[in-house]
Amino acid sequence: MTGGKRKYYTLRQIAERFGGEVVGDGGVRLQQVATLEKAGPGNIAFLANERYLPQLKTTRAAAVIVGEAARGATALPRLVCTNPYACFARVSAFLNPLAPARAGIHRTAVLGKSAELGRGVEIGAHVVIGTGARIGAGSVIGAGCFIGNGAAIGAGTRVFPNVTVYHGCLIGQRVVLHSGVVIGADGFGMAMEEGRWLKVPQIGRVVIGNDVEIGANTTVDRGAMDDTLIEDGVKLDNHIQVGHNVRIGAHTAIAACTGISGSAIIGRYCRIGGMSGIAGHVAIADHVDISAHTMITKSIHKPGTYTSLYPFETHREWRRNAAQLRHLHALAERVRALEKKLSGAERRKS
Amino acid sequence: MTGGKRKYYTLRQIAERFGGEVVGDGGVRLQQVATLEKAGPGNIAFLANERYLPQLKTTRAAAVIVGEAARGATALPRLVCTNPYACFARVSAFLNPLAPARAGIHRTAVLGKSAELGRGVEIGAHVVIGTGARIGAGSVIGAGCFIGNGAAIGAGTRVFPNVTVYHGCLIGQRVVLHSGVVIGADGFGMAMEEGRWLKVPQIGRVVIGNDVEIGANTTVDRGAMDDTLIEDGVKLDNHIQVGHNVRIGAHTAIAACTGISGSAIIGRYCRIGGMSGIAGHVAIADHVDISAHTMITKSIHKPGTYTSLYPFETHREWRRNAAQLRHLHALAERVRALEKKLSGAERRKS
Amino acid sequence: MTGGKRKYYTLRQIAERFGGEVVGDGGVRLQQVATLEKAGPGNIAFLANERYLPQLKTTRAAAVIVGEAARGATALPRLVCTNPYACFARVSAFLNPLAPARAGIHRTAVLGKSAELGRGVEIGAHVVIGTGARIGAGSVIGAGCFIGNGAAIGAGTRVFPNVTVYHGCLIGQRVVLHSGVVIGADGFGMAMEEGRWLKVPQIGRVVIGNDVEIGANTTVDRGAMDDTLIEDGVKLDNHIQVGHNVRIGAHTAIAACTGISGSAIIGRYCRIGGMSGIAGHVAIADHVDISAHTMITKSIHKPGTYTSLYPFETHREWRRNAAQLRHLHALAERVRALEKKLSGAERRKS
Secondary structure: OOOOOOOOEEHHHHHHHHOOEEEOOOOOEEOEEOOOOOOOOOEEEEOOOHHHHHHHHHOOOOEEEEOHHHOOOOOOOEEEOOOHHHHHHHHHHHHOOOOOOOOEEOOOOEEOOOOEEOOOOEEOOOOEEOOOOEEOOOOEEOOOOEEOOOOEEOOOOEEOOOOEEOOOOEEOOOOEEOOOOEEEEOOOOEEEEOOEEEEOOOOOOEEEOOOOEEOOOOEEEOOOOOOEEEOOOOEEOOOOEEOOOOEEOOOOEEOOOOEEOOOOEEOOOOEEOOOOEEOOOOEEOOOEEEOOOOEEOOOEOOOEEEEOOOOOEEHHHHHHHHHHHOOHHHHHHHHHHHHHHHHHHHHHHO | OOOOOOOOEEHHHHHHHHOOEEEOOOOOEEOEEOOOOOOOOOEEEEOOOHHHHHHHHHOOOOEEEEOHHHOOOOOOOEEEOOOHHHHHHHHHHHHOOOOOOOOEEOOOOEEOOOOEEOOOOEEOOOOEEOOOOEEOOOOEEOOOOEEOOOOEEOOOOEEOOOOEEOOOOEEOOOOEEOOOOEEEEOOOOEEEEOOEEEEOOOOOOEEEOOOOEEOOOOEEEOOOOOOEEEOOOOEEOOOOEEOOOOEEOOOOEEOOOOEEOOOOEEOOOOEEOOOOEEOOOOEEOOOEEEOOOOEEOOOEOOOEEEEOOOOOEEHHHHHHHHHHHOOHHHHHHHHHHHHHHHHHHHHHHO | OOOOOOOOEEHHHHHHHHOOEEEOOOOOEEOEEOOOOOOOOOEEEEOOOHHHHHHHHHOOOOEEEEOHHHOOOOOOOEEEOOOHHHHHHHHHHHHOOOOOOOOEEOOOOEEOOOOEEOOOOEEOOOOEEOOOOEEOOOOEEOOOOEEOOOOEEOOOOEEOOOOEEOOOOEEOOOOEEOOOOEEEEOOOOEEEEOOEEEEOOOOOOEEEOOOOEEOOOOEEEOOOOOOEEEOOOOEEOOOOEEOOOOEEOOOOEEOOOOEEOOOOEEOOOOEEOOOOEEOOOOEEOOOEEEOOOOEEOOOEOOOEEEEOOOOOEEHHHHHHHHHHHOOHHHHHHHHHHHHHHHHHHHHHHO
């Protein structure tokens, strides 16, 4: 995070690196990002949502990153750019560089036969690397991780402590796996025979592309026969379950606690809200947005936003309304009967 | 998965082991299972669902396993049997045998006093086995696992890396625990007193029967006073929460991300869909199926399928319809008023 | 649980320690708590809910803890008190004391430079403590835990095996973290730029107060810029996701599998049911109860109970009723049309 004295950059220096137009004093010195609310001297904040305009008026930030529309909304030194949140992300990454891998293998780590480690790899304490596993150059394997036999991890990948990667799984470059992630556990496959479940061996792998990030305690099951696939640039939050033979298209982002059942196929550039569910064998087109807490039970062929959510109420109101749900079909029938009667009455009159 | 040359078997040899009637060339040589879609030479595929009949027509598998109904649906060499998916599971397990335990204790493992290890046990790197814990013959305890004081694990059980079993818990034979599983953490029990929560000690255990499989990152809490019980043959997927004093009947299967609250009792041979919830102290009969994303708030006494799910729509349609839910009780009242009026009008006319 | 001979106490001795009025034989000897149903000689049970009155009639407990209302409902020796469940919690904690920390650092543990350990700290096998991390007096760090650089854990805290605490996070006194917990992983923050997600560095921390308990496999993400805050006395069950910059007020209790999105603010003394969800940036007042499986999509300003749940039915009934949901707006329109017609007809008549 921190340690040591932070370096300062002027707003002008930052604009030279990341683009954007400097308005006001380009010589203001900056060393860290902050929220509009908490910023102080040396901090650069950002405005990406009009909702926070009141905070822009009162912020004590030394400088701010804003879009064109807010160019005149402050007198502070500012960087005006087309995508202020992305610009902010770049500035923050510049001011908060990741610690580089500290090349070396901790003395307590256990390496299997013929495991291959790329140049500059950092292997933490109590790590276990299986037979024939490969770790790409510059990758960091955190303390307590288990990388199974024959698994492969690309260059520049960060695996935080206590992650488990089962045998044979393939993970790309510049991937981030947070603590508690489990890649390649058996999918949930079994056949019922004479009152007993028979396990169906799960012989596929998990194959993960480049630039993927996977949040804490998320699980991705290995394929039953073919592989489970997570394409480039996918971002998974915490506590997500990805079933066997799922395929998640490139640059799709999925929020926490979502469950994706086996063999579901999710398109590219989808955004899926938290606590949502995708049924097995369903296919979802590219550019589909799914609201939080929504269960998708059949395929979606068109881009758009989809929702299934019972809206919350006070418990008392909910009880009265929800009770009627059990009679909704009957209610519709009664309305139909009324309509018939009334139109019959009108016909008789005319 | 494998490495080394795979062994070949003829379809006839497979039929001799697993039953079923050979139709066509029984001499065809097979070494691995595959899906109808991806199969090639040396592969045996299966058809258990009519939905995949078109794939049966085009598959390049060397042989297929089919049911009676599909006996004539292909010209490929085939094994005709009554339960093709179960037959396939057996064939796959035969072609993909689990690596046997490699007897021995890794030099980095830490064993408590008077821990007892059965014959042929494999203890992985960085494992910790508590005082008085027992591990049954032929079991494998993967790297980084923690088995608490006095816990016991039966013979032939596989515990994948980074599993935690708390003190005193009992796990049966031929059980599979996937990575990240936590067995025996404290249940969620506390009493409110003068604005503070007092912890209620959780002094029960978790007792797990034989042939149970538990998926990655699933948690089973220890009982408050009595034990939490998981009977023989239960299959739990990933990310499931089993609260204290729950009892899950034999051969019940539960899909991922389901939450089971304290003291719920679930029958035998139930099938519970993913992301569903079972309220505390509820009892569910044998042979109950619960749909995905369904919340069971009271006991179920009869077998059958139960569902609670707001069906998904486009967000625009959902907004219009869901808004009416807040007025559903009032709507029903209005329909009742209309019915009254109209029947009054009719009575006046007659 | 225990081993060794248990010590006996008379009911009178227990009343002297914990208050309450002894009715009947105060000399009865007690050594363990039990449920009314399973209790036997030497056991003290409790009744806190009238639902279990029939069990009070048949229990074989040696003594019971009851409230005023049940004072006369049994002839057994009893402790009558105002809050029987809290009294029971205290008695159980007395009869089942936590094993004290066994001061010492396991030989396999790895300590970073300038890590500070308080007096009497127990560091388990294969633990990794980062540079500059601090562990307070009497705390226990279970086997396989990772405590990141600069993290701090207060006195008297118990961290069960295989927990991960990222760098810089602060954890209070007398906290309990169960196995699989991950504190301080990156929040889910990213900006879309030209078809690629840019990571927003997560530079805040997690700050956890005193007397907090966090269940197995729960995750609490570090803040994006400011900190994620969990105040004193909060109790989190298993499998909960706490997003970045969330703030959970003191003494709030949250049941398992709940997801709390980024920047949500939850008040004090809230009780949140299992599998519920809180949307991002929402604020919830003090003393709000949220039912299980409920999604809170906007702020709640008043205490009370709130619910959103489609009630379960047999699948057949559900299909008929849920199908009407898609036409609910239209149904309301039809009722309005009927009302208009009918009042028009009445006007014409009059």
